Structures are given as structure tokens and as C-alpha cells.
Amino acid sequence: MNTTSTLPAMIRAYYRAYETRNREAIEQLLTPDFRFSSPLDDRIDRATYFSKCWPNSERIRSFTIERLFEDGNEAVVQYELNPISGERFSNVELFLSDGDRIREVIVFFGRGKGTVGG
Secondary structure (H helix, E strand, C coil): CCCCCHHHHHHHHHHHHHHHHCCHCCCCCCHEEEEHHHHHHHEEEHHHHHHHHHHHHHEEEEEEEEEEEEECCEEEEEEEEEEEECCCCEEEEEEEEECCCCCEEEEECCCCCCCCCC
């Protein structure tokens, strides 16, 4: 069970896990049936997310949350990502929660390349 009580707190912990490369922390935030979508991924499962997306944590210096709007078990976040090398970029993500953990993330690429994955 996640001890982070609100969806905005879970979201901040999600990004912090990337910044600190703390896979254990992010694993605790995600439901077993977690799904991830982006322009490059169509509802991939948790295992695929960790094999395909988590390695990007090695390329991330920090996130700056510019906007975060919550409505019940859903939240929309606009952030600027500062990679270790390369240009900063902005994305928007929709987070869906089961009330206790994050069950789905949908990424909408924004200004710039939209991904640190290459």
C-alpha cells in the first residue's frame, strides 16, 4: 500500500523517483496492472514500462512541474524536463489513480523532442 496520501503527492514522488533513479520507490507507486501510453507506446504493461521507459531515468537531471490540476482520481501535469545532456523540453501527462496508487499514465509530447530516449 502506498503511504503517499494524495494524487499530487504521488505524482511528485513519481518524478522524484526518476530524478533519484529510485526504482523501488516508483514500483511502490504503481498498481500491478499499471498501463503507460505515449505517442510511442500504446497502453504498455508494467513490465514493458520498466524495461522500455525506466532506463531513461539515467538521462534525467530534473523535472519542473509547471502546472498540476487534480480532479478526483485524475490529474493533468505539465512539466519541463531538464535532461543531463541536450535541450530541455515540455510534456503533459494525464495520471489516473485507483485512489491509492497510480494505475495509468498517458503522455502527450509537447515543446521540443518530447523524450530523452533518443
